[in-house]
Amino acid sequence: MSISQSQRQTSTSGDTKTPPSAPRSIFSKVTGGGLAHGLLTNKKALFGLTILFLFVVLAVLAPVLMPGNPSNFTADVSAAPSADHWLGTTAKGQDVLALTLWGSRSSLSVGFAVGLIATFIGCLVGIASAYFGKVTDELLSLLTNIFLLIPGLPLLVVLAAFLPPGPATVVIVLVITGWAGSARVLRSQALSIRGKDFLASAIVTGEKTWRIMFLEIMPNMASIVMSTLLGCIIYGIGAQAGLEFLGLGDTSSVSWGTNLYWANNDGAMMTGDWWVLIPSGLAIALIAFALAMINYAVDEVTNPRLRAEKKD
Structure with a gap:
């Protein structure tokens, strides 16, 4: 790593003063609990976190709330919501509430997995490209541009069609198409x-490369990393539902996407069975809305201009 001439003179001269370091405002907020405190006192964040928490709890408790196989058939076919079946039944007699609750387990798991992996790869490539520069930056930027130029939907369809169906395949396909942005x-x-x-100081004092990248640079990008993570989770949940709605997922599994796929195949819109379509579609919309509200709250907490405008 190259260091400027003035920095070389500072490090080799007899002056024993510690190199100046810039204040790490975001770093101190994150480690000091400022970001968490700001989110917990923000109305948008509280609203979004409440919705997200409810969905996570329902997904975890699905085997307790609706025990048994959610795909089991009942004697009631295309039954409207009632005391026996709170969200009605499908054309095959399956309980829609059971399908929705069990489907949340797959959809949320895939969404969070895609978000975490895609964000990690994006951080690794983005920070390495900016930190090392020169040839490394050119190669990583070329790779990123190639994935950005490839049309996302056709690539999703091709990969999903040729790989064996399953949640792992969906995660791999969505990560491949989602990390570049x-x-x-x-x-x-x-x-x-x-x-x-402060980065020049870290380089002069001989800190390790990985430490500079992940403990010096990344904490000062906390807000953009969080926004990227939330965006990738939304992308993962929505893209999985889209793929499965097109029949490119594992149609034998239960998720919000496969629920919509079978509802469409069974002609729920044509027969007026609105209760089969709405729960899974509404669940996807609510989760995306909750994550978007948290994203807005992160911007307000970490952006001084937005905080000032809010006070005014």
């Missing part, structure tokens, strides 16, 4: 931090 955004943010004084 986050890498581009994170690289831009890392480049703006790359020239800060």
Whole structure:
């Protein structure tokens, strides 16, 4: 890693003063609990976290609330919501509430898995590209641009059609098609931090590369990393539902996407069985809305301009 001439002179001269370091405002907020406290006092964040928490609890308790196989058939076919079946039944006699609750387990798991993996890859590629620069930056930027130029939907369809169906396949396909956008955004943010004084100080004092990347640069990108993570989770849940609605997932499994697929195949819209379509579609919309509210709250907490506008 190259260091400027002035920095070389500082490190080799007899002056024993510690190199100046820039204040790490976001880093201190994250480690000091400021970000968490800000989110817990933000109305948008509380609203979004409440919705998300309820869905997670329902997904975890699905085997307790609706025990047994959710795909089991009952004697009631295309029954409207009633005391026996709170959300009605499908054209095959399956309980819609059971399908919705059990489907949340697969959809949320895939969404969070895609979000975490895609964000990690995006951070790794983006920060490495900005930190190392030169040839590394050019190669990683070329790789990122290639994935950005490939049309997302056709690539999703092709990969999903040729790989064996299953949740793992969906996660792999969505990560392959979803990491490049986050890498581009994170690289831009890392480049703006790359020239800060505290990074030059870390380099001069001989800190390890991985430590500089993940303990110096990344904490100062907390807000953009969090926004990227939330966006990737929304993308994962929505893209999985879209793939499975097209019949490119494992149609024998239970998820919000497969619920919509079978509802469409059974002609729920044509027969007026609205209760078969609405629960899974509404669940996807509510989760996306909750994550978007949390994303807005993160921006308000970490962006001084938004905080000032809110006070005014």
